[in-house]
Amino acid sequence: MDTYRIMIVDDDPHICEIVQLYCQREGFESSYCHSGADAMMQLGSFNPDLIVLDVLLANENGIDWCKNARNYTNAPIVFLSSQEEDEVKISALSYGGDDYVTKPFSPGVLMAKIKAHLRRVSAGRREQLLELPGLTLDFYAQSVHMGSRTIFLSKKEFSLLSYMAQNVNQVVTVDTLFHLIWGMKSLEDTRTVAVHISNLRKKIEQDPIHPERIITVRGAGYMLVAGKR
Structure with missing residues (x-):
């Protein structure tokens, strides 16, 4: 299969750089955006296999972005958030998210979750x-x-x-x-x-x-x- 493409959507440049670095170590192609508007524009051209998405973007709600993105992609969406409330987690997963990782997070754990979702993507995509x-x-x-x-x-x-x-x-x-x-x-x-x-x-x-x-x-x-x- 072609190299997996990971899109990172987070308004914190440091988070984007860390996740991108670990993606590169795994041989994944990655791209990041700091706003939901830029991410939506990039969605079609980059065609991600998985999206890492912050719940709270600057002046934007990541969950709302996820709901909108589901009109255009079925790629797994892994949420990142500093919010640990069950209500937020339930909302994120109910409106199109596939996983939820709280900040501060272990990059190794995040990558393990990403690879698990990509294995399911690979298995399902062959028949689709x-x-x-x-x-x-x-x-x-x-x-x-x-x-x-x-x-x-x-x-x-x-x-x-x-x-x-x-x-x-x-x-x-x-x-x-x-x-x-x-x-x-x-x-x-x-x-x-x-x-x-x-x-x-x-x-x-x-x-x-x-x-x-x-x-x-x-x-x-x-x-x-x-x-x-």
Whole structure:
């Protein structure tokens, strides 16, 4: 497997440097951010396998950041915090966190926890890839790989694409897509699906105006066409 990527989100530069140093010793690629806004911007480009996240960022709440990040990544999130209250721990783990380490912490213990989560990532990820010509869906990271590019999708966009990918070269009706994603009948509300398809095309098509991947079959629905390798 490729080198694991660890993203560190903490407003304390000293903490970031310590965790990054230990990551380097383990052969991991790492990157750090001091704010939630910077971390969210980096999330798509860095594509982390695991995130180390401070509960209390400067002027930000790490738990809220975690909740938002779960729309874009399934990577394990290990919280760091000086708060030991059970309420905070429960909240952090309930809203998308996978582990909770209190400060001051032992770097060795933190790395042991990180490696344990990465072992589970590795075991699960082997079974969570769907490969099509020129297009690979990563169900774990909720991302799409096209050549050297990694593209992150929203949950609804990924659900739409993954369903069509599992029915590649077959027409999928608007009603089917609507019911699959929103859990109800479309009641002829075709625009909702059309908007999400349009957003998806902007991310995976070379020319979204003249799509070659996701084509519209008039009067029927949409079809994901298998491309060339």
